Amino acid sequence: MGKLKIKNIKKKDLKIIMKLIREWKKEFGFASYWDNTKNVKEVLRRSSKTCWVVESNKKVVGFRLAIDDIQNRVWSRLIVISKDYRGRGVGSFLVRETNKKLKKMGFRKVYTYVEENNITSIEWHVKTGYKKVTILKDWYKKGDNGILFIKNL
Numbered sequence: 842m843g844k845l846k847i848k849n850i851k852k853k854d855l856k857i858i859m860k861l862i863r864e865w866k867k868e869f870g871f872a873s874y875w876d877n878t879k880n881v882k883e884v885l886r887r888s889s890k891t892c893w894v895v896e897s898n899k900k901v902v903g904f905r906l907a908i909d910d911i912q913n914r915v916w917s918r919l920i921v922i923s924k925d926y927r928g929r930g931v932g933s934f935l936v937r938e939t940n941k942k943l944k945k946m947g948f949r950k951v952y953t954y955v956e957e958n959n960i961t962s963i964e965w966h967v968k969t970g971y972k973k974v975t976i977l978k979d980w981y982k983k984g985d986n987g988i989l990f991i992k993n994l
Contacts, residue, residue: 842929843898847938850885850892850904857901858894861921868924869959875919884908884918891915891943895922895935902926905939907951915943917953936969944994951994957986966990 850858855878862875874880884906885892891907903922909915922932943951954977955962967973971990980987 842926842931845931845934846896847893847935847942848896849889850894850906852885854894854901854904855881855885858904858921861901861904861923862919864924865921869961881906890946891939893935893939893942895931897926897931903931903935905935907939907943909948913948915948915951917951932965933969940992940994949994951992953990953992954980954987955990956981957988963988966992 858881859876859878862881866876888906888908891909893905894901895903895905903920903926905917906919907915907917917936920932920936922935940951951971953966953971955966957963957976969992971992974989974991977987977989979985
């Protein structure tokens with residue numbers, strides 16, 4: 842693995858981002874909202890300054906989509922790392938470095954929510970310093986709860 846680099850997402854990155862989302866969905870069964878290019882484009886249009894790719898040897902190997910809202914909160918909506926780069930610290934690097942950028946932008950906390958049955962994501966968020974706040978009853982659909990997490994920057 843080469844040196845990792847964080848860059849803001851550009852339009853040219855959309856194709857690889859969609860490929861990574863579809864691979865991730867196939868493997869884990871989550872993210873049906875995100876496999877629609879229109880939805881990803883809307884996030885990039887609204888919040889391009891808070892969306893990044895991580896590159897290794899100038900190749901996009903993952904990304905983070907975050908959305909800032911009118912209350913000056915930032916929501917980490919989706920983090921996906923290529924299967925070949927998982928378990929090698931790439932996701933932790935991406936979040937650590939982009940959290941530094943978010944803090945410089947004036948954000949003090951990052952919010953996210955995770956499907957209650959997505960154990961891998963829950964464990965990863967706890968490991969990287971997120972705190973469970975509450976269960977979001979029927980958040981995704983009836984009987985499909987979410988968990989709200991917050992991380993202080």
